[in-house]
Amino acid sequence: MAKIVVIGAGFAGQTAAIYLGTRLGKKHEVTVISNRDVFGYVPSWVWVGVGHMKPEDTVFKLKPVYDRINVRFVHAAAKEIHPEPGDQYVLGEEIGTGNPVRLDYDYLVIAPGPLLNFAGTPGLGPDNGFTHSICSLPHAVKTRDAYLALVERMKKGEKVKIVIGTGHPLATCQGAAFEYISNVHKDLLKRGLRDKADILWLSNEPALGDFGVNGVQVKRNGIVMKSEEFIKSVFLDAGIRWQVQTGVKKVEDGKIYWENYEGQEGVTEFDFAMLIPQFKGQPFKYIGKDGEDISSRIVNPAGFVMVDGKYGLPYAELSQTPEAWPARYQNPTYPNMFAAGIAFAPPGPISRPFTNPNNFMIAPAPPRTGMVSGMIGRVVALNIVDMVNGREPSHSERMTEMVAACIASMGDSLWDGSAVAIVMRPVVPDRKKYQNEYGRDLFISHLEMGLAGAWMKFMLHHTFIWKFKALPGWQLIPE
Amino acid sequence: MTEQQFSRAEKFWMNFKLYQLWRFIVLNIKIYTIAVQSKWK
Ligand SMILES: Cc1cc2nc3c(=O)[nH]c(=O)nc-3n(C[C@H](O)[C@H](O)[C@H](O)COP(=O)(O)OP(=O)(O)OC[C@H]3O[C@@H](n4cnc5c(N)ncnc54)[C@H](O)[C@@H]3O)c2cc1C
Numbered sequence: 001m002a003k004i005v006v007i008g009a010g011f012a013g014q015t016a017a018i019y020l021g022t023r024l025g026k027k028h029e030v031t032v033i034s035n036r037d038v039f040g041y042v043p044s045w046v047w048v049g050v051g052h053m054k055p056e057d058t059v060f061k062l063k064p065v066y067d068r069i070n071v072r073f074v075h076a077a078a079k080e081i082h083p084e085p086g087d088q089y090v091l092g093e094e095i096g097t098g099n100p101v102r103l104d105y106d107y108l109v110i111a112p113g114p115l116l117n118f119a120g121t122p123g124l125g126p127d128n129g130f131t132h133s134i135c136s137l138p139h140a141v142k143t144r145d146a147y148l149a150l151v152e153r154m155k156k157g158e159k160v161k162i163v164i165g166t167g168h169p170l171a172t173c174q175g176a177a178f179e180y181i182s183n184v185h186k187d188l189l190k191r192g193l194r195d196k197a198d199i200l201w202l203s204n205e206p207a208l209g210d211f212g213v214n215g216v217q218v219k220r221n222g223i224v225m226k227s228e229e230f231i232k233s234v235f236l237d238a239g240i241r242w243q244v245q246t247g248v249k250k251v252e253d254g255k256i257y258w259e260n261y262e263g264q265e266g267v268t269e270f271d272f273a274m275l276i277p278q279f280k281g282q283p284f285k286y287i288g289k290d291g292e293d294i295s296s297r298i299v300n301p302a303g304f305v306m307v308d309g310k311y312g313l314p315y316a317e318l319s320q321t322p323e324a325w326p327a328r329y330q331n332p333t334y335p336n337m338f339a340a341g342i343a344f345a346p347p348g349p350i351s352r353p354f355t356n357p358n359n360f361m362i363a364p365a366p367p368r369t370g371m372v373s374g375m376i377g378r379v380v381a382l383n384i385v386d387m388v389n390g391r392e393p394s395h396s397e398r399m400t401e402m403v404a405a406c407i408a409s410m411g412d413s414l415w416d417g418s419a420v421a422i423v424m425r426p427v428v429p430d431r432k433k434y435q436n437e438y439g440r441d442l443f444i445s446h447l448e449m450g451l452a453g454a455w456m457k458f459m460l461h462h463t464f465i466w467k468f469k470a471l472p473g474w475q476l477i478p479e
Numbered sequence: 480m481t482e483q484q485f486s487r488a489e490k491f492w493m494n495f496k497l498y499q500l501w502r503f504i505v506l507n508i509k510i511y512t513i514a515v516q517s518k519w520k
Contacts, residue, residue, distance in 0.1 A: 236484045237485050396520065401520075402517065403513045403514060405510045405513075421506050423513070446506075446509065449493055450492070450502060452499040452500070452503035452506060455499075456503065456506060478514035478515045478517065479514070479517065
């Protein structure tokens with residue numbers, strides 16, 4: 001009997017757990033260790049942050065799902081990984097009691113998502129700083145409360161400054177911030193308060209609409225349209241100002257300090273700010289046979305787990321080398337160790353990094369969206385199924401092959417809401433396969449805005465929660 | 480579409496329910512067919 005341990009029950013870990021439980025759970029031991037006893041449907045936290053969705057509608061309990069699909073649940077936070085053959089185990093701390101938990105494994109899936117590195121920007125974040133975040137459910141709830149308090153001030157006639165975007169020069173997840181700024185705009189419009197707010201998009205992207213993926217390009221009537229023009233139209237239409245090519249360095253009460261591509265430094269004042277922090281890997285300790293720290297053999301300096309990618313290539317070379325992106329998400333030193341979702345180390349950025357004259361680097365990190373994380377979770381699970389059954393891992397999908405669809409909400413109303421539907425193939429440009437300057441399939445890639453998007457976003461909330469609960473027919477729903 | 484704000488016609492189509500129902504069907508089919516291919520990798 002093989003023992004498989006999955007750390008984390010988010011988009012990547014939950015996908016892996018469902019595939020592993022349903023395929024191996026009866027004969028083998030599949031265990032999920034998660035520091036939360038619920039699954040959180042992260043994309044809908046955008047709506048929680050403006051008070052349009054109840055927090056409890058975005059979560060469900062994990063244990064009842066696992067009981068149906070033969071997965072054991074351990075409610076604990078993983079702390080240490082001991083990967084040396086012969087004695088491989090995960091050490092955790094049980095939530096509530098703090099008791100140590102030891103989970104031996106034959107196969108390990110590391111999928112704990114990001115560490116939200118608020119400490120990387122002094123003054124950032126809701127706990128020890130002055131800005132808000134929608135990257136965790138408690139943060140989204142806190143953001144909602146602060147936003148609604150701001151609305152009350154506006155109702156009394158006060159004019160306010162709202163800043164939304166990225167809070168670190170190397171931050172990712174611009175898509176979530178874009179959804180939040182659009183939802184705030186739409187909400188204020190509906191409340192008749194839009195004229196009371198000056199809204200600014202502040203981001204580290206090289207250009208508007210870059211989203212950390214070098215933008216999206218689509219061909220329409222023979223003309224290539226870029227997401228930069230599209231998002232510019234969206235912002236002009238909404239009266240949202242923008243400032244890109246900017247790295248936030250520090251935040252004080254009501255003041256954001258930044259530096260831009262030209263090397264200029266400046267201060268932006270705010271009454272309410274939602275800025276995405278830098279993402280790092282979860283700070284697990286990787287311990288060798290003699291108790292020594294072997295983290296540097298397994299994770300990169302940011303704490304992401306190195307897998308079967310080609311690391312260390314300069315951007316110019318990486319952008320021409322699609323095969324540098326990992327295919328199986330398998331650690332080269334420990335082949336029974338996989339990393340899925342945000343936890344795996346990408347070989348480099350997708351968007352062009354920039355260093356300004358002061359040697360200050362401004363470079364969006366590559367996003368690993370929900371769809372990408374789910375796909376990786378599936379690839380990893382199916383490869384473990386192969387290995388448990390004595391076969392070579394036969395599943396692979398590089399981000400230079402993956403298609404990604406993203407529906408960016410711009411108001412949740414099913415009557416007059418809107419969303420931008422974004423489809424891109426591949427997520428990471430493959431300039432060998434697609435011989436255009438963008439390295440993408442311009443026919444499949446798609447950008448469209450309208451009410452249909454709002455319907456899709458609503459539908460995705462329900463279909464994905466259905467899938468993550470492993471309810472009948474879940475296999476038919478793509479990641 | 481230009482680099483400027485969306486035109487009145489574009490905005491009309493973005494919220495014209497019948498047209499949007501059509502787009503909803505088309506987008507779902509498009510996204511489902513390309514996303515489901517990944518399942519077999
Ligand atoms: C506000 C917001 C909106 C978004 N919208 C979209 C969208 O519309 N579409 C899209 O494709 N993507 C979207 N994303 C991105 C998407 O949510 C992420 O790509 C996805 O959640 C990453 O999945 P993951 O499994 O790697 O990490 P997570 O989903 O973060 O899951 C990690 C899990 O591991 C658990 N964990 C953490 N530490 C430990 C530990 N020490 N021990 C045990 N368990 C641990 C966590 O509690 C969590 O449950 C959005 C992100 C945000 C923040």
